[in-house]
Amino acid sequence: MKLAGLGPPRLRGIDRLTEGQIQKRCVEWAKRNGWKARKYVTPGNNGAPDYLFRRPYGICVWVEFKAPGGRLSANQELEIADMRKDGFTVYVCDSFDSFYDAMYEHMQ
Numbered sequence: 801m802k803l804a805g806l807g808p809p810r811l812r813g814i815d816r817l818t819e820g821q822i823q824k825r826c827v828e829w830a831k832r833n834g835w836k837a838r839k840y841v842t843p844g845n846n847g848a849p850d851y852l853f854r855r856p857y858g859i860c861v862w863v864e865f866k867a868p869g870g871r872l873s874a875n876q877e878l879e880i881a882d883m884r885k886d887g888f889t890v891y892v893c894d895s896f897d898s899f900y901d902a903m904y905e906h907m908q
């Protein structure tokens with residue numbers, strides 16, 4: 801009988817980043833690049849994005865962090881859609897690269 805083995809590290813979850821690890825790296829990068837990062841807490845509303853990032857001249861974006869491939873909850877879907885409908889900029893980022901691309905747009 802052939803042993804199945806454990807599969808490649810990625811599939812075993814060994815090198816898979818958590819939401820917290822991605823968030824930490826992104827927040828550190830943002831702070832080094834002129835953003836003020838504020839944990840966004842809205843008591844009584846569990847659909848709100850994780851962080852508000854702002855920089856001078858009224859530039860402000862919200863970010864919901866996810867683990868790679870993570871999905872929004874139903875409450876998050878509703879809240880983020882509502883914020884976007886009202887003209888706010890909200891990103892959902894599940895990697896440092898997606899965060900970098902989103903924030904870079906606001907740094908020109």
Ligand SMILES: [Mg+2]
Nearest residue numbers: 850864865866
């Ligand atoms: Mg999150």
